[in-house]
Amino acid sequence: MARRQKRQAHHEEHMDETWLIPYADLLTLLLALFIVLFASSKLDAQKFDQLVRSFNVALNGGLSVLNQPSPVPLDPTLAQQTLHKGQQAEREKTEEERKLEEAIRKETEDLKKLQQQMEGYIISNKLEDKLQTRMTEEGLLITILDNALFDSGKADLKPEARKLATELAAMLVPHPKKVTVTGHTDNVPIHRPEFPSNWDLSVKRAVNFLKVLLENKQLDPAKFSATGMGEYHPVASNATPEGRAKNRRVEVAILRDLAAPPKNSVQP
Template sequence: MAKRPKRHAQHEEHMDESWLIPYADLLTLLLALFIVLFASSEMDAKKFDQMVRSFNVAMNGGVGVLDQPSPVPLDPMLQQQTLHKGAQEAEKTEEERKLEEAIRKETEDLKKLQTQLEGYIQSNQLQDKLQTKLTDEGLLITILDNALFDSGKADLKPEARKLAAEMAVMLVPHPKKVTVTGHTDNVPINRVEFPSNWDLSVKRSVNFLKVLLENNNLDPTKFSATGVGEYHPVADNKDAAGRAKNRRVEVAILRDLASPPNNSMNHTNP
């Protein structure tokens, strides 16, 4: 009987795939890194818990080079501290957002009052005697003394009383603190009624305040008057034009909230 020919063993060529193991480990670590970065971008209790679970799954679910899991134990105390800190930051951010919104609304409210006053100034052609300015402290109204008083006197002119009455009506919808401050130039005054510029500035501010408060809809507890004499000038007292600018009454409607620095709504009526 003829012998059957020997069948040669067939050898299949296989690629070395051992590189897949460290490659898979690398992908697992990258996935865990992206999960941590995403979760830490906006931390709260829910996302923190999701991050921990995802991180543990990523780290424990893969098989390392030594075919052993790689768990990362999480300190319960550290987790609690992190959650507490995240909650505090979230609460602080919410409070800041509410404060910014309140400041914005207050600024808009003062801006509306300023627009009313500027309309009155223009309709009565008082641009050279009254000015308004919105500042970090509030709305400042500057009235030159020749619009209110005769030289060296503290009694309001009839037209000044009308101005004060109109201003009082505008202030009613804005129940804020209001200060009235009298200023003079540096020319000495020595009269029986006004021994000094201090006395004149105080009397002028008080008289203007009294006319404002003739409006019974205003709350007197929110108003105050003071005089600073010649000691807060806005111009040089060396010439008549500068002294005229320094003789003034300032009415300040104060903010209830602190305004942010560099308020973009600051405005001066030229």
């Protein structure tokens, strides 16, 4: 009885070592992979051909199950042609990117020239406290406070505001881009027969300013649009008279045709 238990214990202590076979295969494959990676890290045209031939032999050109060579021959110029096509495609892509970057740079310069013209007009007419210009990712944004354009609660342009719109239209002629005119108000309710809400007032102001711009027949009306945002896009707090004055404004955006440049290249 004791001898049988001893043989059983010895049998239980003997471990199953069949896992060593796939483990050894795995190590062999990893070694082969590292050799290929090492060879590829110092690749030139000749070594590339040799590498392709090696893979072809391993995958297609070796002996088949019936110990017959693969019928698919290796074209010795295939690797070079593939490499050349890849390099050519990369050069063409780089050239397209360069042209796009150049076009974006030129468009930004044109918008900055327009901004400088507008800044000159603002300074010469002492309108610094009523007009502002700013470069954004979308294009050039011109902000005009409502007291430079309209009387309180009205949408008809003042005579001096018509002059401003006329001057701006002339500046836009050399820059045939899309232009949006957006009206904004504060949050003080308005109840007038012609303007039941701030929505109505903001829309009418934007449309009236747009109409004066388009009196210049050199501008394409198809590129212009007008919208009203009412009180819902403030730039300052409506809790103070100063904040409400900043919120009552008309914004004229001269939009880019191309994608915006990187943020770090956009200047205020």
